[in-house]
Amino acid sequence: MTAGNEAQELENRLSLIESMIAEGRHTTENWGWVFVLWGVAYYIAILWATLGHTYLAWPVTMTSGVVLTMFIGIRKGRKQPGTSIGRAIAALWMAMGISMLLLFPALGASGRMDPHSFVAVVAAMLGATNAASSVILRWKAQFATAVTWWAAAVASCFGSLLQLLIVFLVAIFFCQIVFGVYAMISEARRRQQGAVHA
Amino acid sequence: MPELPELNPVIHGKLRLALLSLLSGVEEAEFTWLRAKTGATDGNLGAQLLKLEEAGYVSVKKRFVQRKPQSLYRMTEAGRTALTEYVQALKQLLGGAIGD
Numbered sequence: 001m002t003a004g005n006e007a008q009e010l011e012n013r014l015s016l017i018e019s020m021i022a023e024g025r026h027t028t029e030n031w032g033w034v035f036v037l038w039g040v041a042y043y044i045a046i047l048w049a050t051l052g053h054t055y056l057a058w059p060v061t062m063t064s065g066v067v068l069t070m071f072i073g074i075r076k077g078r079k080q081p082g083t084s085i086g087r088a089i090a091a092l093w094m095a096m097g098i099s100m101l102l103l104f105p106a107l108g109a110s111g112r113m114d115p116h117s118f119v120a121v122v123a124a125m126l127g128a129t130n131a132a133s134s135v136i137l138r139w140k141a142q143f144a145t146a147v148t149w150w151a152a153a154v155a156s157c158f159g160s161l162l163q164l165l166i167v168f169l170v171a172i173f174f175c176q177i178v179f180g181v182y183a184m185i186s187e188a189r190r191r192q193q194g195a196v197h198a
Numbered sequence: 199m200p201e202l203p204e205l206n207p208v209i210h211g212k213l214r215l216a217l218l219s220l221l222s223g224v225e226e227a228e229f230t231w232l233r234a235k236t237g238a239t240d241g242n243l244g245a246q247l248l249k250l251e252e253a254g255y256v257s258v259k260k261r262f263v264q265r266k267p268q269s270l271y272r273m274t275e276a277g278r279t280a281l282t283e284y285v286q287a288l289k290q291l292l293g294g295a296i297g298d
Binding site: 007010011013014016017018020021022023024081082083084 | 210212215216219220221222223224225226227228231235281285288289291292
Protein backbone atom coordinates (compact mmCIF):
# COMPACT_ATOMS: atom_id res chain seq x y z
CA MET A 1 0.00 0.00 0.00
CA THR A 2 1.44 3.41 -0.92
CA ALA A 3 1.67 6.31 1.53
CA GLY A 4 -1.07 8.08 -0.44
CA ASN A 5 -3.40 5.09 -0.15
CA GLU A 6 -2.69 4.77 3.57
CA ALA A 7 -3.48 8.43 4.15
CA GLN A 8 -6.72 8.01 2.18
CA GLU A 9 -7.61 4.96 4.27
CA LEU A 10 -7.01 6.89 7.49
CA GLU A 11 -9.15 9.77 6.25
CA ASN A 12 -11.92 7.28 5.44
CA ARG A 13 -11.73 6.00 9.02
CA LEU A 14 -12.07 9.54 10.36
CA SER A 15 -15.05 10.23 8.08
CA LEU A 16 -16.64 6.95 9.21
CA ILE A 17 -16.35 8.00 12.88
CA GLU A 18 -17.89 11.42 12.18
CA SER A 19 -20.76 10.03 10.07
CA MET A 20 -21.60 7.32 12.61
CA ILE A 21 -21.62 9.73 15.56
CA ALA A 22 -23.93 12.03 13.56
CA GLU A 23 -26.11 9.05 12.59
CA GLY A 24 -26.59 8.11 16.25
CA ARG A 25 -27.50 11.66 17.22
CA HIS A 26 -29.96 12.13 14.31
CA THR A 27 -32.09 9.41 15.89
CA THR A 28 -33.53 11.96 18.28
CA GLU A 29 -34.83 14.23 15.53
CA ASN A 30 -37.94 12.24 14.56
CA TRP A 31 -40.40 14.79 15.91
CA GLY A 32 -42.35 15.81 12.79
CA TRP A 33 -45.44 13.72 13.59
CA VAL A 34 -45.78 15.40 17.04
CA PHE A 35 -46.09 18.85 15.46
CA VAL A 36 -48.75 17.69 13.00
CA LEU A 37 -50.67 15.83 15.73
CA TRP A 38 -50.75 18.88 18.01
CA GLY A 39 -51.62 21.21 15.11
CA VAL A 40 -54.67 19.04 14.41
CA ALA A 41 -55.46 18.90 18.16
CA TYR A 42 -55.42 22.73 18.38
CA TYR A 43 -57.73 22.99 15.34
CA ILE A 44 -60.17 20.46 16.86
CA ALA A 45 -60.15 22.36 20.18
CA ILE A 46 -60.74 25.72 18.45
CA LEU A 47 -63.55 24.32 16.31
CA TRP A 48 -65.16 22.62 19.31
CA ALA A 49 -64.82 25.79 21.41
CA THR A 50 -66.46 27.95 18.71
CA LEU A 51 -69.45 25.58 18.83
CA GLY A 52 -69.95 26.69 22.43
CA HIS A 53 -68.17 24.13 24.63
CA THR A 54 -65.07 26.18 25.54
CA TYR A 55 -64.56 24.72 29.03
CA LEU A 56 -64.86 21.16 27.75
CA ALA A 57 -63.13 21.52 24.36
CA TRP A 58 -59.63 22.52 25.49
CA PRO A 59 -59.17 20.21 28.51
CA VAL A 60 -60.56 17.16 26.67
CA THR A 61 -58.59 17.77 23.43
CA MET A 62 -55.34 18.60 25.22
CA THR A 63 -55.58 15.58 27.53
CA SER A 64 -56.33 13.34 24.52
CA GLY A 65 -53.31 14.90 22.76
CA VAL A 66 -51.04 14.07 25.71
CA VAL A 67 -52.30 10.46 25.88
CA LEU A 68 -51.95 10.00 22.10
CA THR A 69 -48.44 11.55 22.05
CA MET A 70 -47.29 9.28 24.89
CA PHE A 71 -48.83 6.19 23.27
CA ILE A 72 -47.34 6.80 19.80
CA GLY A 73 -44.05 8.06 21.29
CA ILE A 74 -43.56 4.91 23.37
CA ARG A 75 -44.38 2.68 20.38
CA LYS A 76 -42.06 4.59 18.02
CA GLY A 77 -39.30 5.00 20.59
CA ARG A 78 -39.15 1.35 21.63
CA LYS A 79 -36.56 0.51 18.96
CA GLN A 80 -34.68 3.81 19.20
CA PRO A 81 -31.70 4.25 21.51
CA GLY A 82 -31.88 6.88 24.22
CA THR A 83 -29.63 9.90 23.92
CA SER A 84 -28.95 12.82 26.24
CA ILE A 85 -30.16 15.19 23.50
CA GLY A 86 -33.41 13.23 23.21
CA ARG A 87 -33.90 13.38 26.96
CA ALA A 88 -33.24 17.14 26.99
CA ILE A 89 -35.82 17.75 24.25
CA ALA A 90 -38.39 15.48 25.90
CA ALA A 91 -37.86 17.26 29.25
CA LEU A 92 -38.33 20.64 27.59
CA TRP A 93 -41.67 19.74 25.98
CA MET A 94 -42.89 17.90 29.06
CA ALA A 95 -42.14 20.93 31.24
CA MET A 96 -44.03 23.19 28.83
CA GLY A 97 -46.95 20.75 28.61
CA ILE A 98 -47.24 20.41 32.40
CA SER A 99 -47.10 24.23 32.78
CA MET A 100 -49.99 24.61 30.32
CA LEU A 101 -52.03 21.77 31.82
CA LEU A 102 -51.74 23.37 35.28
CA LEU A 103 -52.05 27.04 34.35
CA PHE A 104 -55.01 27.12 31.96
CA PRO A 105 -57.51 25.01 33.95
CA ALA A 106 -56.65 27.14 37.02
CA LEU A 107 -57.15 30.39 35.08
CA GLY A 108 -60.40 29.05 33.63
CA ALA A 109 -61.71 27.94 37.03
CA SER A 110 -60.87 31.30 38.60
CA GLY A 111 -62.60 33.20 35.77
CA ARG A 112 -59.44 35.23 35.07
CA MET A 113 -58.81 33.99 31.53
CA ASP A 114 -59.71 35.98 28.44
CA PRO A 115 -59.14 34.81 24.84
CA HIS A 116 -56.41 37.37 24.07
CA SER A 117 -54.23 36.49 27.08
CA PHE A 118 -54.87 32.76 26.48
CA VAL A 119 -53.53 32.89 22.92
CA ALA A 120 -50.68 35.23 23.94
CA VAL A 121 -49.48 32.88 26.68
CA VAL A 122 -49.84 29.73 24.52
CA ALA A 123 -47.92 31.36 21.65
CA ALA A 124 -45.19 32.75 23.94
CA MET A 125 -44.68 29.37 25.64
CA LEU A 126 -44.56 27.55 22.31
CA GLY A 127 -42.12 30.18 21.02
CA ALA A 128 -39.81 29.73 24.02
CA THR A 129 -39.89 25.91 23.84
CA ASN A 130 -39.31 25.82 20.08
CA ALA A 131 -36.42 28.29 20.43
CA ALA A 132 -34.72 26.23 23.18
CA SER A 133 -35.25 23.01 21.19
CA SER A 134 -33.86 24.59 18.00
CA VAL A 135 -30.68 25.63 19.84
CA ILE A 136 -30.18 22.10 21.25
CA LEU A 137 -30.82 20.45 17.85
CA ARG A 138 -29.10 23.22 15.85
CA TRP A 139 -32.23 23.35 13.68
CA LYS A 140 -32.71 26.73 11.98
CA ALA A 141 -36.15 25.85 10.60
CA GLN A 142 -37.42 25.27 14.14
CA PHE A 143 -36.05 28.62 15.25
CA ALA A 144 -38.14 30.19 12.47
CA THR A 145 -41.24 28.61 14.04
CA ALA A 146 -40.21 30.08 17.41
CA VAL A 147 -40.01 33.55 15.86
CA THR A 148 -43.44 33.03 14.25
CA TRP A 149 -44.96 32.01 17.61
CA TRP A 150 -43.41 35.05 19.33
CA ALA A 151 -44.82 37.33 16.60
CA ALA A 152 -48.22 35.67 17.12
CA ALA A 153 -47.91 36.22 20.90
CA VAL A 154 -47.35 39.95 20.40
CA ALA A 155 -50.04 40.27 17.70
CA SER A 156 -52.63 38.46 19.84
CA CYS A 157 -52.48 41.23 22.45
CA PHE A 158 -54.13 43.59 19.94
CA GLY A 159 -57.19 43.60 17.66
CA SER A 160 -60.64 42.07 17.70
CA LEU A 161 -61.67 38.48 18.52
CA LEU A 162 -61.86 37.65 14.82
CA GLN A 163 -58.34 39.00 14.23
CA LEU A 164 -57.13 37.01 17.22
CA LEU A 165 -58.64 33.83 15.79
CA ILE A 166 -56.99 34.46 12.41
CA VAL A 167 -53.58 35.07 14.06
CA PHE A 168 -53.88 31.83 16.06
CA LEU A 169 -55.07 29.73 13.09
CA VAL A 170 -52.31 31.06 10.82
CA ALA A 171 -49.60 30.49 13.48
CA ILE A 172 -50.82 26.92 14.05
CA PHE A 173 -50.86 26.27 10.31
CA PHE A 174 -47.27 27.42 9.73
CA CYS A 175 -45.67 26.36 13.03
CA GLN A 176 -47.39 23.00 13.52
CA ILE A 177 -48.75 21.70 10.23
CA VAL A 178 -46.28 23.11 7.67
CA PHE A 179 -43.25 22.72 9.95
CA GLY A 180 -44.36 19.22 11.03
CA VAL A 181 -44.82 18.05 7.42
CA TYR A 182 -41.45 19.59 6.48
CA ALA A 183 -39.79 17.75 9.39
CA MET A 184 -41.45 14.46 8.41
CA ILE A 185 -40.28 14.85 4.80
CA SER A 186 -36.70 15.58 5.98
CA GLU A 187 -36.78 12.52 8.25
CA ALA A 188 -38.14 10.29 5.45
CA ARG A 189 -35.40 11.51 3.09
CA ARG A 190 -32.76 10.66 5.69
CA ARG A 191 -34.23 7.19 6.18
CA GLN A 192 -34.24 6.63 2.37
CA GLN A 193 -30.51 7.29 2.31
CA GLY A 194 -30.38 3.94 4.09
CA ALA A 195 -27.85 2.31 6.33
CA VAL A 196 -24.27 3.48 6.24
CA HIS A 197 -22.55 0.26 5.31
CA ALA A 198 -19.51 -0.13 7.50
CA MET B 199 4.94 8.36 8.22
CA PRO B 200 4.43 6.33 11.42
CA GLU B 201 3.40 2.67 11.01
CA LEU B 202 -0.28 1.69 11.06
CA PRO B 203 0.09 -0.89 13.91
CA GLU B 204 0.25 2.03 16.35
CA LEU B 205 -3.50 2.25 15.96
CA ASN B 206 -5.54 0.11 18.37
CA PRO B 207 -6.22 -3.08 16.32
CA VAL B 208 -9.47 -3.83 18.19
CA ILE B 209 -10.95 -0.51 17.12
CA HIS B 210 -9.31 -0.30 13.69
CA GLY B 211 -11.69 -2.87 12.15
CA LYS B 212 -14.19 -0.93 10.05
CA LEU B 213 -17.36 -2.41 11.54
CA ARG B 214 -16.04 -2.27 15.12
CA LEU B 215 -15.05 1.36 14.59
CA ALA B 216 -18.53 2.13 13.23
CA LEU B 217 -20.16 0.39 16.20
CA LEU B 218 -18.09 2.26 18.79
CA SER B 219 -18.75 5.58 17.02
CA LEU B 220 -22.49 4.90 16.94
CA LEU B 221 -22.53 3.93 20.62
CA SER B 222 -20.57 7.05 21.55
CA GLY B 223 -23.52 9.22 20.46
CA VAL B 224 -26.24 7.32 22.35
CA GLU B 225 -26.76 6.07 25.89
CA GLU B 226 -27.54 2.50 24.85
CA ALA B 227 -28.67 0.83 21.65
CA GLU B 228 -30.48 -2.31 20.66
CA PHE B 229 -28.86 -4.97 18.44
CA THR B 230 -31.45 -4.42 15.68
CA TRP B 231 -30.79 -0.66 15.65
CA LEU B 232 -27.05 -1.23 15.30
CA ARG B 233 -27.73 -3.72 12.49
CA ALA B 234 -29.95 -1.21 10.67
CA LYS B 235 -27.41 1.61 11.00
CA THR B 236 -24.40 -0.46 9.86
CA GLY B 237 -26.08 -2.74 7.32
CA ALA B 238 -24.11 -5.69 8.76
CA THR B 239 -25.37 -9.27 8.90
CA ASP B 240 -26.49 -10.74 12.24
CA GLY B 241 -23.50 -13.11 12.39
CA ASN B 242 -20.86 -10.52 11.59
CA LEU B 243 -22.41 -7.93 13.87
CA GLY B 244 -22.64 -10.40 16.77
CA ALA B 245 -19.01 -11.47 16.30
CA GLN B 246 -17.70 -7.88 16.20
CA LEU B 247 -19.77 -6.86 19.22
CA LEU B 248 -18.40 -9.86 21.10
CA LYS B 249 -14.83 -8.73 20.32
CA LEU B 250 -15.62 -5.26 21.63
CA GLU B 251 -17.25 -6.78 24.71
CA GLU B 252 -14.22 -9.02 25.35
CA ALA B 253 -11.95 -5.97 25.09
CA GLY B 254 -14.12 -4.24 27.71
CA TYR B 255 -15.20 -1.50 25.30
CA VAL B 256 -18.92 -2.28 25.35
CA SER B 257 -21.24 -3.88 27.88
CA VAL B 258 -24.37 -5.81 27.03
CA LYS B 259 -27.64 -6.11 28.91
CA LYS B 260 -30.09 -8.82 27.86
CA ARG B 261 -33.79 -8.62 28.65
CA PHE B 262 -37.18 -9.71 27.38
CA VAL B 263 -39.65 -7.20 25.94
CA GLN B 264 -43.08 -8.65 25.18
CA ARG B 265 -41.55 -12.14 25.38
CA LYS B 266 -38.93 -11.26 22.74
CA PRO B 267 -35.22 -11.25 23.68
CA GLN B 268 -33.54 -7.88 23.41
CA SER B 269 -29.82 -7.08 23.65
CA LEU B 270 -28.91 -3.56 24.69
CA TYR B 271 -25.34 -2.40 24.11
CA ARG B 272 -23.66 0.45 25.93
CA MET B 273 -20.19 1.94 25.53
CA THR B 274 -18.01 1.62 28.63
CA GLU B 275 -15.61 4.27 29.95
CA ALA B 276 -12.72 2.11 28.67
CA GLY B 277 -14.37 2.12 25.23
CA ARG B 278 -14.78 5.89 25.27
CA THR B 279 -11.13 6.38 26.27
CA ALA B 280 -9.96 3.92 23.61
CA LEU B 281 -12.00 5.67 20.89
CA THR B 282 -10.67 9.09 21.95
CA GLU B 283 -7.10 7.80 21.88
CA TYR B 284 -7.72 6.16 18.49
CA VAL B 285 -9.00 9.44 17.01
CA GLN B 286 -5.99 11.32 18.41
CA ALA B 287 -3.60 8.72 16.94
CA LEU B 288 -5.44 8.89 13.62
CA LYS B 289 -5.09 12.68 13.51
CA GLN B 290 -1.39 12.45 14.35
CA LEU B 291 -0.85 9.91 11.58
CA LEU B 292 -2.77 12.07 9.13
CA GLY B 293 -0.70 15.08 10.18
CA GLY B 294 2.41 13.01 9.52
CA ALA B 295 1.09 11.92 6.14
CA ILE B 296 0.46 15.51 5.11
CA GLY B 297 3.95 16.45 6.33
CA ASP B 298 5.60 13.64 4.28
